[in-house]
């Protein structure tokens with residue numbers, strides 16, 4: 001008789017099915033669909049696709065489009081089926097069962113999820129009360145524990161705070177662990193704070209990017225890892241050979257044909273986020289619902305409150321979904337009317 005391993009029997013899916021809310025500001029997606037001319041372009045490319053052939057295992061055209069957009073060498077780029085897949089692949093293959101990995105808390109939950117799944121030994125470093133990271137404490141945790149991997153997001157989901165480049169450099173240089181620097185939201189902060197253009201200078205750095213946030217392609221599942229040639233060769237060797245399907249490669253390649261559109265679009269999302277943040281602050285000055293509103297570097301605004309559960313429940317009654325982190329709430333910037341609706345709903349509380 002087959003007996004399921006107890007560790008597996010206890011698992012539940014990490015992500016819930018999409019909810020039915022009228023206003024969904026809980027998943028940090030872009031609120032803008034692709035423009036019609038790009039959709040037409042994509043349809044034409046897919047129409048010419050050879051459905052019977054395997055995809056390019058290295059997604060070369062896609063990686064080249066990405067590399068040109070960020071001014072890096074395409075040889076140092078690996079594409080993944082979402083950066084999620086890359087987090088999973090690196091975690092599963094770059095350290096052995098029982099080896100230590102360091103995460104900071106709070107941070108993106110998937111690092112720990114894959115760590116636990118792959119039976120890695122997780123060391124958590126708490127962030128400070130104001131959600132900033134004590135870089136020296138992270139360095140110490142890595143070195144004292146002989147950690148083989150350190151993962152963190154910059155700027156951070158879910159706190160929206162960023163660590164400046166000089167500090168990230170110091171961190172990467174001060175540890176022997178491999179560092180996954182997840183820059184999923186860097187486009188919303190400042191690409192000058194990114195280490196993506198200097199990955200070749202480190203033996204222990206993998207920078208992750210995604211098409212799901214600023215680039216508005218969450219449906220298609222495209223992420224990238226940039227690293228030196230040695231790490232890139234390993235990553236390309238351990239990933240599933242045909243991890244990127246041809247439609248995704250074509251769509252992503254099509255997207256990067258319009259760099260001006262992508263930059264302009266990102267700028268507009270940042271402007272709406274700034275308006276959302278400002279409107280939340282104005283509302284809070286009279287209503288005092290939140291103890292703090294954090295300065296946003298992402299496509300969401302973080303508000304802190306001990307009443308997060310109740311506020312999220314009341315918003316849900318109005319068919320508005322936001323991300324409840326229990327001591328704080330993460331509100332993704334949406335379309336103008338959605339942002340107004342959430343501020344209005346909070347005003348009425």
Ligand SMILES: *Cc1c(COP(=O)(O)O)cnc(C)c1O
Pocket residue numbers: 028081082083084085108153157182184209210211212213218221222223
């Ligand atoms: C959304 C998100 C990702 C994921 O992206 P996919 O490319 O869609 O898998 C990765 N890291 C962080 C921190 C995110 O918030």
